[in-house]
Amino acid sequence: MSSLRLWISLGILVLLLTACSTQYPETCPSSTPVGLTNANEIASDDSLLFRFPLDESPIDDNLYFGWFGVSNECTPDIVECYEFPERKFHAAEDYKRPAGTPVYAMADGIISYSGRAGGYGWLILIDHPQANLYSLYGHLSPSRWKLKAGTDVERGDLIAYLGDADENGGSKEQPLVPHLHFGIRAGQIADYPSRGEWRYMGGWIKLCPQNVGWLQPSVIITSQEIPAGGYPQPKVGFLTRLGFDLFIASLYTVGGAVFIVANRKKTRFLLLIPGLVAVVAGIIFNHRGVTRSNILPVIGILILAVGIYYSIQRPTPKPQNRS
Ligand SMILES: [Zn+2]
Structure with a gap:
């Protein structure tokens, strides 16, 4: 007995x-940003669908914590190590810029979220129904001017400014280097849950970002392409x-x-x-x-x-x- x-x-x-131990993957494919050497040219050409959300190109010196798909563990792939208690993957590209840098809408759309959000300081999400995409702009400034949710925007409209180190998700005690966390995902925010690893405002997630609809921002922008019917989004299951x-x-x-x-x-x-x-x-x-x-x-x-x-x-x- x-x-x-x-x-x-x-x-x-x-x-x-x-x-x-078995719930989440250990590695994901990760990629360095595609060089947007002609970001200004792209921005000024009104016939193009997408533009980079900053005035300058994301040259290597301006990369920060994470490329798309990297994990938070210290590996040679990461420009600077950033450790969390558990393994997570970066669902966006980070670009280091001074606080107060203007941030622009990457394409026509409607602001579906504008507000404070956890480690982001101020966060703005824009739905782009014409492409079946939404874009995510994190670590913005809560204290500076910014657009409200519900506002229609055109490609290149100023939406907000980058936040200072103590208001962008960082604090006086633990300042966060000013940078833009820029994500693009297939679907609209209403297609995703507000919590969990599939959450629409996900930044560092336990699942492979590319498996839950996140796309590599610099690749989408340089492609200037919208597939017929828009970008296909993954099915969000009942569970x-x-x-x-x-x-x-x-x-x-x-x-x-x-x-x-x-x-x-x-x-x-x-x-x-x-x-x-x-x-x-x-x-x-x-x-x-x-x-x-x-x-x-x-x-x-x-x-x-x-x-x-x-x-x-x-x-x-x-x-x-x-x-
Ligand atoms: Zn980031």
Whole structure:
């Protein structure tokens, strides 16, 4: 009996460990920005669809924390290391410029968000329905002039200025080097949830940015192209809208609780439930391209096998005491 408890405890431990370690990819493809040597030329040509959001080109000296798709870990790919407690990928390109630098709309559109937002200081999002894109401008100045949400903009309209180091998401104690965090994504902000790794204002995310609709900004701008029907956006699943992390955490909690109850009450057929949970979670993880998720269905099948074994086993008759 005690060895069974040991196995069950080990099972729960393994489930919890896989929950922590297998949810997100370890690496993503990352790319340096395409050199926009003719940014001013592009900006002044009104026949073009897109322009760079700053007056100058993003030459190498002006790159900051992250290229598109890099992780926050210190690797030779990153201009400056920027460490978070957990691995995340950069869904944009960063351009270092002085505070007060004007920032312009990259294309015609409507401002769908303009407000304070966490580590961004002031954030502006612009929907570009003609291309099925939206653009993201982070670390703007809350104290300087800026456009309000709902404003129609044309390509090249001034929308805001870069913020000072203590108002752009940084503080007096922890100033943040003034820079523009510039993102472009397929779809409109209404297509995405407001929370989680798919959130419409995502900057550093745990999923590969290119897998959730983020595009490399300098590539889109230099291409000056809109595919027929606009840029195709990834399908945002029901689980994502619900809050994928929350859902998976609930699955594990329920699975763990059933494990304990099944063991306590000696109703081990209940093990079928956590077994199924592990199999389903494994299939979902696999479907989402999560590394090392193959182990989950295997664990699930093992638990199922134990559950089935106990379900079909007849109760052992108690030995009769003969006096
Ligand atoms: Zn950034």
